[in-house]
Amino acid sequence: MRLSRYFLPVLKETPAEAQIVSHRLMLRAGMIRQQAAGIYSWLPLGYKVLKRIEQIVHEEQQKAGHLPLLMPTLQSAELWQKSGRYDAYGPEMLRFTDRHDREMLYGPTNEEMITDIVAAYVSSYKALPLTLYHIQWKFRDEVRPRFGVMRGREFLMKDGYNFDLTKEDALHAYNRHLVTYLRTYERMGLQAIPMRADSGPIGGDYTHEFLVLAETGESEVFYDSEITELTFGDRAIDYDDKAECQAVLEEFTSRYARTDETHDEAAFGEIPEERRRSARGIEVGQIFYFGTEYSEKLGAMVTDAEGQKVPLHMGSHGIGVSRLLGAIIEASHDDKGIIWPEGVTPFHAGIVNLRQGDAATDAACEQLYAGLQAKGLEPLYDDRDERAGGKFATMDLIGLPWRVTVGPRGLEKGVVELTSRKTGESEEMGLEAAIDRLAQIYEGIA
RNA sequence: CGGGGCGUAGCGCAGCCUGGUAGCGCAUCUGCUUUGGGAGCAGAGGGUCGCAGGUUCGAAUCCUGCCGCCCCGACCA
Structure with a gap:
């Protein structure tokens, strides 16, 4: 591209509204333009990086056999009423009615919809395992959007959902996602540490958040410094090999690493003092196994080998695609500007x-x-x-x-x-x- | 949602208190000189002063209401 023919509206001065470095640099580098609180246009340079990140996410998901599809941004309230989350979600969910007075919403996530799809078409255990994902815009009407694309209201997210016959299979899907995430972030030049996370209102024991260490991170994190020495690198992995994936999980999660939500002073204290670290982190992804809750409510059942109807074991796994631009810049910049890692450079x-x-x-x-x-x-x-x-x-x-x-x-x-x-x-x-x-x-x- | 602040040219700001024909820097355009880390000189263009009412001979400035945006906190990917 010749710069004389490009559209690159760089700013010499920092716009007043931007507080943190990634937001300032994205505005100054002509990557984004704010259109409303927490809502941005992606100008050519920003869009290019966004697409590059999206592409890496796609490639790593598909290497693991996960299938891309695309669900709509707008959803009918019906499915959410079935799952019980229509009332549970609160004002963060953007709701409206169409011309026929039907209740609609701009999707904040897609568990209900994907479960509906699988429930409609999958009826035999032979169709499993199945992992579907998409990269789509979401909307959460945050009370207070801030930090540019790091906490916008509209954001691009990869969300993937696994459907398995047994808990064991679903936990393999969980491990598989952990591996894909390690590879994905490393390709972007990021060290994202899997940390035991709070499972929140959905419950369940299996969830990790991936955090990028950065001074401006929103979460306080505690970890054993040994974990920062781990890299996945370019080692080969067979995603169908349960033991191999399990071994990666153990390698990357056996050391202490938690956000403040799940922090345990006693366990932290057992680490040798010189390896104890507390820092701030930016959450760039989360993996989650939650069992059969949605499949039961939305009727995602299959007939197993014994002829019994059983609910599917599910998990959902997200990567904050648009947020990653902010996270990468927070982790890689100097006083002159951004320093793109080679994997994501525009x-x-x-x-x-x-x-x-x-x-x-x-x-x-x-x-x-x-x-x-x-x-x-x-x-x-x-x-x-x-x-x-x-x-x-x-x-x-x-x-x-x-x-x-x-x-x-x-x-x-x-x-x-x-x-x-x-x-x-x-x-x-x-x-x-x-x-x-x-x-x-x-x-x-x- | 509690507390605070700000809306004046594309960006950063002054002017408002004390009402009287809207200004500065950067950017843009023209000309000349420059040319290895955001050049100099000369000139030019660009603004419904967030919106709506009100007070006044006269409102960016005073009053009322609304809208938008930002910050701190609580909350969240």
Whole structure:
């Protein structure tokens, strides 16, 4: 993309309404625009990152055999009356009536609807196991939305639901989700720690929240520092292997890690003092096994091998997709702007032409631009007639992980400059070498 | 939902107390000079002062009501 043809309304000054760094940077980098309290338009740059995150979530879910579908944002009140949550939910649920005076709502979640779908079509244990998920906009009419996309009213969420014959199978689905989540967050450059969570009004013993450590996190968390040394990495895993998935769960949840809701001072005290940590965290996902409650209320039953009708064991598993942009920025920025991890960056590299209009620099930039594209990369070429300082400031603000600087000074020596946004370190090299280096960096990521 | 604050140009703000033809910086446009970390000079355009009533010869300014947004707390992915 050529910056002269892009839509990137960056702001030099920080809008007054933004308090936390991710919100400020998203506004300044021209990623979002607020349209009402907790409701945002996603401008091209923000939309690109959102789509990138969504894509990673899709890929990791599908690797585990989970099936994508799409349910509507608007729902009829009927299903919610059946489950009993229509009254239980309270004013957070946005309700309205259509022209025929039918009660409708903007879905805050989809347990009822997915259960209705499964109840309608699945009647034999042979159709199991089954995990369906979607990535869809949700609405929760928060009393006090804040922190930009971290706590909006409208938000994009991946919610997945597993349907299994037995508790054992459902717990395998739970473990499977834990593995997919570990992989998903790592691909986004995040360390998200699974912490034992409060199961809330639904009840049940099996639930973990995934938290990204950040000073601006809303939850207070307590953990054993050993847990931050764990990474899933690129190890192979067979999602159908129950023992293997169980082992991952045990590996990642055996150390103390809890939010303040479930914090236990006595258990925490048993950790060696030098490993005890308390910090703040941003919740970016939750996995939950809750048994047969919804399947019983909504009639999701199958006939088992003995010919008995039994309710399905269910769990639901969410990832806050839009919130993740905020979380990633909170975890990865400096005083100049955002620093995108390579896995989610909107553009793979920025090309800065220091002397727009100069035949040699223009030609070198075009060559870079075409060369990177030929390698399957997407560069953002700053071809505006701006001064160097402005171009650098924009690149730093929008956070592309790599920048190639092309100026007359370097070209005389036959080199361009490749700079890491994260470390600030620059290296001079030939133009083709820069293309090859970037292709190498993104191998397996882009 | 309790407490506090703010709505003036795209963004950041002053003006309001003490009523008298709406201002500054950034951004935008034009010209010239500049050109490796948000340049300089000269000029230009852009505002229903959140909305509605009221007081007044006259309201951004005073009064009343409403709307929107933000912050702290309680709550939540």
